Structure formats: structure tokens, C-alpha cells
Amino acid sequence: MSRNASTDEFYFVTLTVTNWIDVFTRRLYNDFIIENLAWCQKHKKLNIYAYVIMTNHIHLVANVTGGSLGDVLGHFKTYTSKELFKMIANNTQESRRDWIIKAFEKAGKYNPLNTNHQFWQNGNYPVLLYTTAVIDQKIDYIHNNPVRAGFVGSAHEFWYSSANPESPLEIIY
Numbered sequence: 574m575s576r577n578a579s580t581d582e583f584y585f586v587t588l589t590v591t592n593w594i595d596v597f598t599r600r601l602y603n604d605f606i607i608e609n610l611a612w613c614q615k616h617k618k619l620n621i622y623a624y625v626i627m628t629n630h631i632h633l634v635a636n637v638t639g640g641s642l643g644d645v646l647g648h649f650k651t652y653t654s655k656e657l658f659k660m661i662a663n664n665t666q667e668s669r670r671d672w673i674i675k676a677f678e679k680a681g682k683y684n685p686l687n688t689n690h691q692f693w694q695n696g697n698y699p700v701l702l703y704t705t706a707v708i709d710q711k712i713d714y715i716h717n718n719p720v721r722a723g724f725v726g727s728a729h730e731f732w733y734s735s736a737n738p739e740s741p742l743e744i745i746y
Contacts, residue, residue: 583622584642584699585711588631588650591680591691594673595628601664602657603733606631607741609653614743617645621744623712625719626733632715634708646697654692 590596597603603626613619618638625632637645661673674690681687686695702708716728716736728736735744 583634583636583702583708585702586633586635586642586646586697586699588633588646588697589694590629591694592676593629594676596657596661596673596692597626597628597631597733599667602660604741605657605660606653607733609649610742613645613649617648619645621735621742622708622746623715623735623744624742625715625731625735627718627722632718634702634711634715642699643697650693650697654690658690658692 597606606626610619610621610624614621618640619635619642620638621633621635623632623634636642658674658677661667661670664670667673677690677692680691681689684691684695700711702711712735716734719725719731719734720728725731728734729738731737732739732741734740735742
């Protein structure tokens with residue numbers, strides 16, 4: 574199975590914050606992720622079939638039309654890493670600001686792939702979804718992630734999820 578996801582087949586992908594830091598507990602950061610995923614949909618031909626933004630990771634069922642999912646997610650992670658780092662550093666209302674910045678800087682210091690900090694863990698390890706049953710299973714897993722975490726009673730109640738009929742991100746059905 575290819576790990577670069579260069580086809581238009583369906584993939585399950587997880588993007589995880591370094592050290593599993595709970596960054597996405599603030600609406601500001603979640604809205605920024607939504608905005609950038611929407612930009613990738615419009616400009617990079619990213620097709621999102623299901624998603625959820627949890628406190629420290631994002632799950633997607635996605636592909637790219639005529640391109641590489643790995644390339645699109647790499648660009649997404651590079652840009653959002655820099656911008657989220659700045660947003661946190663400049664957010665005087667962020668009670669965990671100093672701790673989070675130090676954690677990202679320390680992670681970047683020990684990773685030769687980074688220059689100043691590391692927001693996302695390396696890689697996204699796309700998993701090819703090869704049957705309709707497997708696609709359905711992964712979408713169910715994604716949608717029920719907030720329920721299993723105890724954030725909501727029903728999947729459709731979680732705002733940052735494609736299970737919510739009023740989801741802020743357009744998905745492909």
C-alpha cells in the first residue's frame with residue numbers, strides 16, 4: 574500500500590498535534606482549521622467526505638482530484654503550523670500560551686525537519702479505504718469520536734464534524 578496517496582482513491586488520514594497538545598479547545602483555532610481546509614478544497618482540489626476536529630488531532634476521509642493527497646496535506650500542515658503558532662503566541666487570552674509555545678519550540682529543536690518549532694507530528698500515514706464497507710466504518714469512527722470522548726451525546730451534536738448537518742465545512746456525500 575502506497576503511503577504517499579497519489580491517487581484519487583479514498584484515504585483515512587489523521588493529523589496530530591505534537592505531544593497530543595489540546596490546541597483545538599478554542600473556537601478561534603478550530604475556525605482557522607476550517608478556513609484552511611475550505612481553501613484546500615477550493616484551490617488544491619481536496620475532496621473531504623468526512624471529518625472531525627478533536628482537541629489534539631483531525632481525522633479526514635479524503636482524496637485529491639488529479640494530484641497527491643500527501644502534497645496537499647503537507648502544504649496545509651506547513652502553513653497552518655506557522656500561522657497557529659503565531660496565533661497562539663499573540664493571543665493574550667490564551668492561558669496556556671507560554672507552556673504551549675515552549676512545548677512546540679522544544680519539539681522543533683529536536684527535529685531536524687524544523688527550524689523553529691513543530692506544531693504537527695511528522696507524517697499523516699494515509700490508509701487506503703478499499704471497499705465501501707471500510708469507508709463506512711472509518712466515517713462512523715470519525716463521527717463517533719466526539720461521542721466516545723464524552724464531548725456530546727450524539728455525533729450530530731458536535732459542531733466541528735461532518736456528522737453535524739450544519740457543519741461549517743462543506744463535504745462531499
